[in-house]
Amino acid sequence: MASISSLGIGSNLDLSSLLTNLETAESQPLVLLQQRQVSYTSKLSAYGQLQSALGTLQTAAKKLSDPAFFLGVKATSSATDVMSASAGNTAAAGIYNINVTQLAQAQSVVAAGQASAKTAIGTGTITIDFGTIAGGSYDAASGKYTGAGFTPDASRTAVPITIDAAHNTLEGIRDAVNAAKAGVTASIVNDGSGTPNRLVLTSTETGKASSMRVSVAGDAALANLLNHDPAGTQNLQQTVQAQNAELTVNGIAVTSASNTVKESIQGTTLTVLKTGTSTLSVARDTASVETAINDFVKAYNALQSTASTLTTFDTDKKTAAALVGDSTLRNLQTSIRNTLTSPQAGGTGDLTMLSQIGVSFQKDGTMSVDSDKLKSALATNLDGVSKLFSSATSSTTGYGKQLDALVTKATSTGGVLKVATDGINTSLKQLDEQYTDMQARVDAKVEYYRAQFTQLDLLVSKMNSTSSYLTQQFASMSSDN
Template sequence: MATISSLGVGSNLNLADLLSKLQDAESQPLVALQNKAKSYTSKLSAYGTIQSALATLQAAAKKLGDPTLFQSVTGTPTVSGILSASATDASAAGNYTIDVSQLAQAQTVVSAGQVDSKTAIGNGKITIDFGAVTGGTFDAATGKYSGSTFTADASQPTKSITIDPTNNTLEGIRNAINGANAGVTASIVNDGSGTPNRLVLTSTQTGEKSSMRISVDGDASLQNLLNNDPAGTQNLKQTAAAQNAKLNVNGIDITSATNTVKEAIQGATLTLVSTGKTGLSMKENTASAKTAINDFVKAYNSLQSTAKTLTAYDADTKTAAALVGDNTLRTVQTRIRQAIITPQAGGANDMKVLTEIGVSFQRDGTLAVDSDKLDKALANNLKGVANLFSSATGSTAGYGKQIDALVDDVTKGALKVASDGVTATIKELDTQYDAMQVRVDATVDRYRKQFNQLDVLINTLNNTKTYLTQQFDAMSKQSK
């Protein structure tokens, strides 16, 4: 069958335009499906926005639900540079006089000098253990003990290190000790003398029980370099003694193996920096609690603002936001507000509602904070404020804990069910669209074929008409 390359050419009719209009008409169901899918996509996006706002609220609530937030205590020394202090127990609050007479220190010992750090010394097995040196005397000039006793500390493991031809130089011994994680740090110091290379060993722990005892089973040269028993043969010179920190807190003497002293003041940690005497004021840190409460209020108000935007209706343009009339969002808002206004259980003198600390609802549904009232509550009854928001492990009391659990429930429950339902609807609409597209394409293709046949037919008829007209005209001329 003859075909026409462009619709309408053969018939001189505007068939292409007609086909385009028919295609538009047939595609109207597709447009409707697209618009419907777009509205559901907007709804799904809106649920995501709500979920994000809920996550911010939950994070703020979780922080308030942690009792340690209200137990922070800040220490302020009267003399700087001696110590710093912090606490996570409000019972540490108070004023203290502290005299640091000695800092904790790790032992350091130094070997005799060697001409070359790369020359082989000897082979053997080095054994290092730790303990306390007591009694006797210490000669600072020689760096050695006399008449002392070494008592090993069973809590610190003994470590053995093998020295062989692969590592029997001073550098090799240094590397072997460092690689053994033996509780000792080894280095080489050059003192500029004729035998300048000296092995320096420092215990990785401070405290009087961190003194080293080193024994060597092997070549005499290796023994002569490293054998060191504070109660016997000492081939190493001590340049820093293992010692505890010593301090006095309000007239009570305290010792510590480290310069981080815990529980000298109950619930507090003192970090010693230098010796000296200072006063220390430990005060409850209410600033972090106040910030957390304000952050919670901001997060709640942000959720309300987000919900208002997503449920707005523009009367001028007659357009509705994605969640207008949405029951899921309304349920979430109602449950959270109900939780916030429900009084906490407690004794007769306990705080039970947020208005007692200056947090109250406004006419527009948002929360506002009376800063002065909140400051007063934090200053006069920090424990009461803490109980209003938090509770011990295993308890569900406190607005912080309750809102945290509630958001978790609605996010994994109602909001997830709603989001999953919308997602399923979008997938179903996509399936319907694909099926409808196939039908529309088939219908338009049928129209195109029919129009092509019409075009060919009319073109044929026009050609026949032209031929017959010519024949009749010729016959008429001949008859004349």
């Protein structure tokens, strides 16, 4: 069967261009579907921007909806190199004079020097317990006690440490102690002498009750190196004495096993850094509340800016933004505005409106903050400001709680924004299906045209061939006559 390699070559007709034009005409419904898809996609993207702006506003509102946030207390040290502090909600406001006379420190003891850290010493079991050294006298030069007593800390259980043949060197003892995690860290210090390698044991906890007592059951060499009882035989030399932090708070003596001193002032934690004096000011943290309210206003204004961008009509280009005339956005804006302008329930003298703390609406729909008025409200009536945004007894009272609930409802299943978004997604899915079906029909129609044009091309080609043949025959007959 004859065939055509290129459409139109047999008939010398521009069938290829004709087919292309027919395909373009048949595809016009697809173009319209694509335009609708672009429109819906733009609207979906706009709803995404709106939801993001709502989320930022909700985060700011939720922070203000928590009554505990308004109970925050700030502790300020006048000498941060001496002491820092943090305060919880239960901290008592006031001014406190702090005098740090001693820092807490961990005990450190050192063994006699060894010529090599790799030479075997002996095997056995080391047991380290902790307690308080009291009484007697202490010679700082030798690092030894005379006539002292040792009272074990009953809250800490001694951990036996096995020194086997694989750990019977100074390095092995160090590794075995560290692996046991017995409240002690071990290291080796080279002091540069003829027997320079010295095992150092340091308590992992500070405080007087973390002094060490070391007993050894095993080889004599191991016992002679490490046996250490502050109330008896002391084979180790104390290089750092265990001690508590000592300070006074308004003249009252305070001791702490740690340099982190908790509850010496109600609800406050002190971290002492060096000896010296400092004044600690503990007061309600109005600065954080002021920042949060300003952030809330900024988030509201950002939402208004987003809404304005999404509903703009460009008169020069005659183009409209994705949500021009959109009822979902308009209804959300109205609901939020109504929420923030409706007075809160309150008794006589209570704050009931945002304007009472310096937050007011402008003609363009945004909000502004009168900083002086806000600072004054926070300084004189922090509890009233708290009730304006939150409530410890009601889930529906306070602008923070109400706005948080409003956004949650709008973006949850059945909410106006969720319904609108789901509707667009459904429409896009339907358009995709319609496009696929229509594309199949267009392709089928174009293939039908192609088949018809191919047949026409073949027919005309044959007719042209026949015409050429007959012309040649007539010409031949004429020449014979």
